[in-house]
Structures are given as C-alpha cells and as structure tokens.
Amino acid sequence: MKKLSLLLIGLIGYIQFAVAATTKAEADEAYQKEKFSEAASLYEEILQTQGESADIYYNLGNAYFKLKNTAKAVLNYERALLLNPGDADIRFNLGMARSKTVDKITPTAEVFIVTWYKSLVNMMSEQSWGYVGIFSFILLLIGVSFYIFGNRLWIKKTGFIGAVVFLIVTVCSNIFASEQKAELVDRTGAIVMEPTINVKSTPNESGTDLFVLHEGTKVFIEDNSMKGWKEIRLEDGNKGWVKTEAIEII
Numbered sequence: 001m002k003k004l005s006l007l008l009i010g011l012i013g014y015i016q017f018a019v020a021a022t023t024k025a026e027a028d029e030a031y032q033k034e035k036f037s038e039a040a041s042l043y044e045e046i047l048q049t050q051g052e053s054a055d056i057y058y059n060l061g062n063a064y065f066k067l068k069n070t071a072k073a074v075l076n077y078e079r080a081l082l083l084n085p086g087d088a089d090i091r092f093n094l095g096m097a098r099s100k101t102v103d104k105i106t107p108t109a110e111v112f113i114v115t116w117y118k119s120l121v122n123m124m125s126e127q128s129w130g131y132v133g134i135f136s137f138i139l140l141l142i143g144v145s146f147y148i149f150g151n152r153l154w155i156k157k158t159g160f161i162g163a164v165v166f167l168i169v170t171v172c173s174n175i176f177a178s179e180q181k182a183e184l185v186d187r188t189g190a191i192v193m194e195p196t197i198n199v200k201s202t203p204n205e206s207g208t209d210l211f212v213l214h215e216g217t218k219v220f221i222e223d224n225s226m227k228g229w230k231e232i233r234l235e236d237g238n239k240g241w242v243k244t245e246a247i248e249i250i
Contacts (some may be wrong), residue, residue, distance in 0.1 A: 023042060024042075024046060024056070026042055027039050027043050027046065027059065031059065031062070031063055034066075039063045040067065043056050043059055043060040044060065047060070054080045054084035054125075055080075057076045057080035057083065058076070058077065058080040058087075060072075060076045061074075061075075061076035061094075062093065064076060065096070070097060071192065071216045073100075074094065074097045074098060074191050075248055075250065077090060077097055078250045082184060083125060085122035085123070098216070098218075101215070101216035102214035102215075102216075102217075103213055103214050103216075103217040105235045105236050106236055107235040108235070108236055121176045126181045126184065127177075129173045129174075129180060130174075130177045133174045136166045136169040136170045139166045140162075140170055143158075143159045143161075143163030143166055145159070147159035187250055188220050189219075189221075190218070190220070190221055190230075190248060190249050191217070191219075191247060191250060192214065192217045192242075193215060193247060195214065195215050196212060197214075198212055199211050199212070199240030199241065200242070201240065203228075203229035203231070203241040213242075217234075218235065219233065219247060220233045220234075221233075221247075229241050
C-alpha cells in the first residue's frame with residue numbers, strides 16, 4: 001500500500017510537471033508568433049500556478065516590452081533580476097526598458113568599495129552562493145585533513161593555506177547568500193504603475209505636491225505603516241508619500 005501511495009504521488013508530480021512544461025511551451029510559441037498579449041497571459045498563469053521563476057518573469061517582461069507596457073516590463077525584469085541577479089541578459093533588457101521611462105533619476109554617489117561589494121554580492125543568486133559555500137566548506141575540510149595528517153612539510157603548508165582560503169570563501173559565501181535571501185524576503189523596491197502620480201509631503205490628499213513621477217520609475221518603500229499610503233524614496237534620496245495602489249512591490 002505504501003509503495004502504491006508513493007507511485008501515485010510520483011505520477012501526480014510528473015503530470016503536474018508535464019502540464020507546466022506544456023503551458024510554458026504554449027506561452028513561448030505565442031510569443032514567437034508575436035501574439036504578445038496571449039503570451040503575457042500564459043506567463044502570468046504559470047507564475048500564479050507554479051510559483052516564481054526568473055525565466056518566466058524575464059519572458060513576461062519581454063512580452064510586456066513588446067506590448068509597450070513599460071511599467072509592467074520594468075516590474076517583471078526587476079523581479080527576474082531579484083531571483084537571478086547575475087544574469088547579464090536580464091540586466092540588459094531592464095536597461096532597455098528603463099530607457100523608455102520618463103523619469104531619469106541619478107542615484108546618489110556611493111563609496112567605490114560599497115559599489116564593488118554590491119556588485120560582488122549580485123554576481124550570483126542566493127542558491128548559487130549557497131552551493132559555493134557548501135563546496136568551499138568541503139574543500140576546507142580537505143585542507144584541514146592535509147594539514148593534520150600530511151607527512152611532508154609542503155603538504156601541511158598547502159593544506160593550511162588552502163584551509164584559510166576556503167574558510168574565507170565559505171564565510172563570504174554564507175554572508176552573500178544571507179544578503180540575497182534578505183532581499184527576497186524583505187522586498188522594499190517597487191515600481192510606479194500609474195501613468196503619472198503626485199508625490200505628497202504627507203500621507204493625505206491635502207499634502208503639498210513635492211514632485212511628479214511617471215510609470216516605470218523604481219522607488220523604495222521607507223514607511224509602510226499608514227493605511228492606503230506609503231512613504232517612498234528615490235535613488236537620488238528624495239522622499240514623499242504616494243497612494244498604495246499607485247505602486248507595485250517588486
């Protein structure tokens with residue numbers, strides 16, 4: 001009976017996988033036939049039924065880009081990049097979509113080491129950094145064993161140096177994976193979805209208009225405590241309040 005149950009579970013899993021694969025194939029086919037609206041709907045359906053995927057978000061972004069829906073194209077490229085930050089194609093297409101937006105925000109200057117560190121962390125996803133951490137930890141153990149049990153001086157030296165190097169790699173990989181996970185769990189980035197919004201000085205309609213934003217602009221949520229409103233920050237440091245429905249979380 002137990003074997004039958006396991007067989008049924010495996011069969012159901014296979015059927016679900018086959019259905020998902022077929023749906024993606026249909027979406028890809030619709031895109032190739034330039035039926036971009038249909039392709040977008042199919043990709044959205046896959047995301048709703050099968051969960052997040054960098055590949056599907058990327059394809060969905062491409063479909064919306066072809067439909068000239070800049071806001072949704074940027075949103076889905078950003079979501080794809082969040083899941084796979086090291087993908088050059090995603091970054092390139094996101095740059096293309098951002099070039100179509102009205103607002104050109106100049107980020108505040110960063111210290112070189114901070115920019116370099118962020119680039120290093122974003123070379124790979126959380127999962128990839130996790131694999132690096134596991135692999136380097138295994139090599140660390142091998143290095144330690146060479147140092148302890150090596151019967152020659154050069155073997156002990158090699159083991160010691162290797163152990164130190166792979167200890168550093170293991171620690172850094174775990175730190176980078178932790179930061180990537182934090183980005184996925186605590187999502188503060190958002191995209192302006194309405195054609196034009198007025199950013200207010202206070203979370204109500206009577207607040208002073210500070211500046212105007214247009215669809216496709218990326219913002220960061222600073223305060224999520226007010227019902228119906230969110231305080232946002234731009235990459236240049238400017239802040240203000242917008243209605244919750246005007247933006248969508250990445």
